[in-house]
Amino acid sequence: MWKSILVLNTFLAAPAWAQDVNFEEGSEARSWNLYAEYPARFEATVVDLLCEVAGQCTDNCGDGRRQLGLLRSVDGVLVYPNKNSQTVFSGATVELLPYCGQNVEVDGLELYDEDLGAVNIYLVQKIRRVGEDEWVTANNWTKNWAEENPDAAGRGPWFRRDPRILAEIAAEGYFGLGIAEDEALKDVVFPE
Known part of the structure; x- marks a missing residue:
């Protein structure tokens, strides 16, 4: 009996098996x-x-x-690509926008x-138009960010220098609760 339950649980837990199509086939991810992940x-x-x-x-x-x-295409499922192939979870919009529609x-x-x-959360690593041979690596986000923010050049991660993030911190504090609340929490979070 327990073997049947184990086999059933294993079957239900495997996402590729639970779908009609084997999306792993041919993947080099x-x-x-x-x-x-799979x-x-x-x-x-x-x-x-x-829009969708x-x-x-x-x-x-x-x-x-x-x-x-x-x-x-194969099943009409809407998949949410929220990351490209870079190490930061910066989103995939920059990578996918040239292919809109x-x-x-x-x-x-x-x-x-x-x-x-x-x-159906997706981490896109490569993309190409249907029918094309050459893959494009989805790693343009930080390059595009640097081009759009030349005054934010410097050492360290981009998000420590991003003008939008710095403006939000200046207005709402690091915790998003407001400057006064941020000051009150500093002693709790960073005790001396």
Whole structure:
């Protein structure tokens, strides 16, 4: 009896088995050793998530001011790409925007665990238009950020120098609770 339960639980826990298509086939994605990750290569249309879900559409997928999604061709599932191939979780909009409304093939990692609420979250590592031979590595975010923020050049991680982040901290404090609350929490968080 317990062997049947173990086999059933193993079957239900394996995301690639739970789907009709084996998205791992042909994938060359590099593992991030994240829980519930599995390699996933598939064709999809790059879409504006807000347009797709709520019908609030703009030209060119919002010109990079909106989150983009992948409407998977084989099953019509909307996949949320929230990371590119770089080490920081900076999002994938920069990588996908040039393909707005186009059919692409992507290779990366999908996170899928219904118990955690992680369903169809995607970490895109490579992308190409359907029918093209050459893959494009999804690693342009920090280069684009540096070009858009030349006055923020310096050492250390980009987010410690980002003007938008620094402005938000100046207005709301590090905890987002306001400057006065931030000051009150400093002694608790950083005791001498």
